[in-house]
Amino acid sequence: MTFPHLLRRPAWLAALLAGLNFPVYAGLAIALNSGDGTISLIDTETYQVTGTATVCKEPHHLLPTPDDKSLIVACAAANQLVFFDPASGREQKRIRDVSDPYHLGYSPDRKWFVVNSLRLDRVDLYDPVDFRLKARLPAPRTPSHMAFDNASEFVFITLQDSNEVMAIHLGTQKVAWVMPVGKTPAGIVMAPDNRHLLVACMGDGVVEVIEWRFQKSVKKVPTDTAAHNLQPKGDGRHFYVSNRSINGSISLFDSKTMSVVEKYEVPGGPDDMIVRADGKEIWATARFARKVQVIDLVSKKLKQSIPVGSSPHGVFFLNHAGLR
Amino acid sequence: MIDQLIEIFVRLQGWLLEHLVQPPLLALGFGSYLELAFDGIEFFLCGVLQISAAYLLLRPLETWKPIEVWPDRKAVRVDVIYTLLDRLGVVPLAVFALLAPLFVAIDGWLRFHGYIPWQIEDLIPALESRPLLSFFVYLVILDFAEYWRHRLSHTWRWWWALHAIHHSQRQMTLWTDSRNHWFDDLSNGFWFAIVALLVGVPPGQFVGLLMVVRTIENLSHLNARLSFGRFGEHVLVSPRYHRWHHALALPAERRFRYGCNFAVLFPIWDRIFGTQYMARALPPTGIEEGPAALTHADSGYWRQQWEGIRGLVAALRPQRVALASEPASISAERSAKAERSEQTEGSHA
Numbered sequence: 001m002t003f004p005h006l007l008r009r010p011a012w013l014a015a016l017l018a019g020l021n022f023p024v025y026a027g028l029a030i031a032l033n034s035g036d037g038t039i040s041l042i043d044t045e046t047y048q049v050t051g052t053a054t055v056c057k058e059p060h061h062l063l064p065t066p067d068d069k070s071l072i073v074a075c076a077a078a079n080q081l082v083f084f085d086p087a088s089g090r091e092q093k094r095i096r097d098v099s100d101p102y103h104l105g106y107s108p109d110r111k112w113f114v115v116n117s118l119r120l121d122r123v124d125l126y127d128p129v130d131f132r133l134k135a136r137l138p139a140p141r142t143p144s145h146m147a148f149d150n151a152s153e154f155v156f157i158t159l160q161d162s163n164e165v166m167a168i169h170l171g172t173q174k175v176a177w178v179m180p181v182g183k184t185p186a187g188i189v190m191a192p193d194n195r196h197l198l199v200a201c202m203g204d205g206v207v208e209v210i211e212w213r214f215q216k217s218v219k220k221v222p223t224d225t226a227a228h229n230l231q232p233k234g235d236g237r238h239f240y241v242s243n244r245s246i247n248g249s250i251s252l253f254d255s256k257t258m259s260v261v262e263k264y265e266v267p268g269g270p271d272d273m274i275v276r277a278d279g280k281e282i283w284a285t286a287r288f289a290r291k292v293q294v295i296d297l298v299s300k301k302l303k304q305s306i307p308v309g310s311s312p313h314g315v316f317f318l319n320h321a322g323l324r
Numbered sequence: 325m326i327d328q329l330i331e332i333f334v335r336l337q338g339w340l341l342e343h344l345v346q347p348p349l350l351a352l353g354f355g356s357y358l359e360l361a362f363d364g365i366e367f368f369l370c371g372v373l374q375i376s377a378a379y380l381l382l383r384p385l386e387t388w389k390p391i392e393v394w395p396d397r398k399a400v401r402v403d404v405i406y407t408l409l410d411r412l413g414v415v416p417l418a419v420f421a422l423l424a425p426l427f428v429a430i431d432g433w434l435r436f437h438g439y440i441p442w443q444i445e446d447l448i449p450a451l452e453s454r455p456l457l458s459f460f461v462y463l464v465i466l467d468f469a470e471y472w473r474h475r476l477s478h479t480w481r482w483w484w485a486l487h488a489i490h491h492s493q494r495q496m497t498l499w500t501d502s503r504n505h506w507f508d509d510l511s512n513g514f515w516f517a518i519v520a521l522l523v524g525v526p527p528g529q530f531v532g533l534l535m536v537v538r539t540i541e542n543l544s545h546l547n548a549r550l551s552f553g554r555f556g557e558h559v560l561v562s563p564r565y566h567r568w569h570h571a572l573a574l575p576a577e578r579r580f581r582y583g584c585n586f587a588v589l590f591p592i593w594d595r596i597f598g599t600q601y602m603a604r605a606l607p608p609t610g611i612e613e614g615p616a617a618l619t620h621a622d623s624g625y626w627r628q629q630w631e632g633i634r635g636l637v638a639a640l641r642p643q644r645v646a647l648a649s650e651p652a653s654i655s656a657e658r659s660a661k662a663e664r665s666e667q668t669e670g671s672h673a
Contacts, residue, residue: 035363036529037455054455057527077525078452079440096446099435120432136436142356160356184355202355226350226358244358246342268338288338288362290330307327310529311359 028089029274029317031285031292032059032073033309039073040292040308041089044317047294047304051089056080061272062314063104064323071316074101076119081131086318095131099124103145108324109152112170116143116157123157123166125173135173139166145229147188147197148324149212156197156212158185165199165210179215182208187229189324191255192236198255200227200241207241209258219258223251231273231282234321242270246288250295264300266293272314275321285312333369340365364413366531371411374535378542382498385548391567391606392547394495403499405625410502410509411538418506419513427517443524455527462526463537464590466519471593473515474586483511485635489628494610496570500545501538505632540589545570549606557602558595561587568601570609575601 029042033052037059041051056075063072064086071086079099083092100117106128107114113128116139123143125135141161148155154176157166163183169176183203191198196218197210205227209219224243231240233252238261241251248270252262268289275282281303282295292315294304345361409415434441444461445451451458477487486508493500504512543550544566552562568575569585584601587593594600623631 037527038529054453056452057525078443078445097440099440117435120428120435122432122436138436144356163353183350183353186356202358203350203353205350226346226355245346246338287359288334288341290334311362 027319028087029283029292029315030062030071030084030086030089031308031312032062032314033311034058034060034313035310038309039084039089040306040312042292042306042308044319047306049306049308052309053089053091055082055091060313061103062316063106064316064318066106066110068318072104073314074104074115076100076102076117086316098126098131103143105146105148105155107148107152107155107170108150111152112155114146114155116146118142118144118160123155123168125168125170137168137173137175144186145188147190149190150194154212156188156190158188158199160184160186160202163201163203165197167212177215179210179217181210181217182206182220187227187241189230189232189239193255196255196258198230198239198253200230202226202228202244205243207253221253221258221260223253223260224249224263226269227251228270229272231275232322232324234275234277234279240273240275240282242266242273242284244269244271244287248286250282250284262300264295264302266295266302268293268305271312274315274317276317277319277321279321283315283317285315287311287313337362337365337369340369364417367413367416370531370535371413374538375407375411377535378498378539381539382542382546382548385550386497386546389549390547391549391563392495392608397495397497399493399495399622400497400499402623402625402628403493403497403503406504407499407502410504415502415506415509416513419509422510423513423517427521431521441521441524445524455529458527459530459533462523465523466516466526467587467589468593469515469519470588471586471597473512474588475582475597475599477508477511478582478586482636482639483508485639486511486632488611488635489632491570491609492611492628493570494572494608495547496545496567496609497547498542498545500570501541506629507632507636537589544588558591561585561589561591564604564606565591565602567606567609568603571607572610572612573607575603 027044029044031040033040037057038052038054040049043050055073057077059073059075061074070083070092073082075082079097081095081098081101085092100120101115102118103116105114110128113126115124121138121140123137123139124133126133139157139159141159144158144160146155146157152170154167154169159166163180164178165181166178167176181199182201185199185201187200189198197212199208199210201208205225206220206222207227208217211218223241225245226243227241228244229242233240237256239253239255241253243249246269248266250264250266250270251260254261266284268286268291270284270293271287273282273284280297282297284293286293290308290310292306292308292312293302296303341362349355349357349361451461477483486505489505490503493503544561544563546563548563550563552560557565565585569583574580575584579598580601584599585594586599591600
């Protein structure tokens with residue numbers, strides 16, 4: 001068996017490298033095609049789609065379990081969470097009767113599993129062990145993405161259609177506050193200083209910086225048309241911002257200077273992203289082009305356009321640079 | 325080849341979003357509707373393709389073997405307008421905008437009280453990994469629901485006042501399928517939303533198959549002597565089968581007093597529920613009774629919409645008002661005409 005062949009057997013390699021306590025490079029990317037209800041399995045070495053599987057109606061976002069042994073896919077229209085082995089792409093289990101899951105998040109202390117229901121204006125708080133519903137909160141309108149503070153005291157939710165950010169106190173499971181932000185807020189992350197929230201506002205094409213303890217907007221940083229989502233670079237300082245228009249782009253945002261430092265052209269409506277652990281590539285689903293775009297971060301150019309299914313949304317591989 | 329066609333389609337869809345739809349949506353603060361708008365553009369482009377396919381495939385049949393030949397096709401023009409508004413998404417968008425908030429509120433309320441609406445996949449989990457089978461299961465269920473919606477629209481007086489516009493066309497062609505009053509479309513949307521709440525929504529990836537289904541619905545209204553054969557006529561609603569549904573004079577039996585052949589795709593529902601009428605004749609179409617029967621047939625788009633509202637108001641009044649097109653008024657006289665029509669098959673061609 002030659003080395004390239006070994007690379008195509010991700011489970012072997014994952015087991016081997018995990019045993020050596022070495023960063024795992026499993027060689028498999030999973031992209032969710034929300035329009036088709038399918039997942040595309042992509043070889044991260046050859047950039048070829050090696051398989052497509054029907055999963056459920058409207059798979060939107062995904063989230064690895066804290067131990068990386070499972071990848072949870074939120075199937076909004078099917079009311080299900082579907083678990084996959086992120087190394088092989090094999091389905092592990094389904095949890096039914098999870099109402100309209102759209103966006104998912106584990107609190108940093110792993111005590112809460114939070115589900116946003118974008119269509120039905122609601123946020124659900126689950127026990128992350130047995131996925132029992134603990135609290136259900138109205139969140140008008142259209143709760144989109146979420147972020148947590150480092151102490152897991154709050155979950156912050158963007159409300160797309162009411163142009164607000166809502167904070168839920170996880171201890172009391174009650175809404176702590178709601179504050180106005182720019183037009184159509186979507187992606188939200190906690191800055192490494194745990195002091196500022198960064199909110200991508202599609203309608204304004206900006207990242208809005210919020211001092212969340214004072215519910216105060218401190219800066220609006222223009223990125224590009226339809227600023228949509230944020231993904232950490234993995235260096236504890238920078239974030240990639242997807243600007244989701246057809247002639248879209250990805251901006252590199254410096255959370256220390258609160259400014260945009262680079263921009264890459266990424267056509268097709270870049271949406272969810274993931275960065276390779278070595279920092280050499282960023283993968284983004286191109287929502288309006290039926291593609292996953294791979295950007296070479298060394299040459300800063302589009303490297304590959306991988307044809308997938310309709311309206312691709314979430315994308316994941318194990319060999320990533322970190323998720324928060 | 326197919327990949328290249330999809331690529332061209334997606335590029336055009338993206339171009340329309342980028343240049344025509346996205347700028348006003350973002351400027352007006354409706355950025356979260358971008359995905360919906362993208363789907364809407366797909367609906368529009370599929371509508372263009374579907375109308376083109378229906379015209380190119382079906383119109384030659386109407387020219388080649390017409391059932392009826394008219395001195396002019398003036399009355400058909402209004403149906404073309406109805407078709408464009410329907411298939412290119414104007415009417416569906418309006419219906420969606422009106423009904424979506426209501427049904428989202430109902431769905432949300434149910435879930436907030438611990439009830440997650442049931443889906444057919446909960447009963448048959450195997451459908452989750454067999455999308456094509458799932459599509460056909462949903463198609464059969466929705467066609468069953470359509471049968472009853474259609475039958476009720478002939479039975480309930482208020483609904484018939486609206487649906488009569490569809491039936492008032494005396495020059496029935498492939499364009500007639502979309503000839504519906506706005507409130508009739510709204511009622512249909514309401515019906516579909518209830519069914520979706522009860523059984524779930526069908527998988528969304530079979531756009532091509534949906535276009536085929538819509539073309540079959542065009543086909544059923546065709547002004548062409550087209551037979552699906554002895555077996556085929558029982559499997560799929562044919563122009564002949566559906567023509568009896570639109571007949572100026574209905575069959576004589578009491579069970580047909582509100583109409584016959586209500587099925588939209590599969591005639592089996594009429595067979596099961598006793599509303600099937602099979603005959604070789606190709607009767608003239610339209611509504612005969614009442615002053616509005618002719619008004620509907622000859623008038624323009626807005627006049628028909630107005631007449632529909634007037635008919636609806638009259639139907640909802642407690643006292644009995646002579647309606648333009650009341651289903652109960654389908655009389656023995658009309659039935660007798662049906663028999664005559666059958667005897668003179670083809671005489672009007």
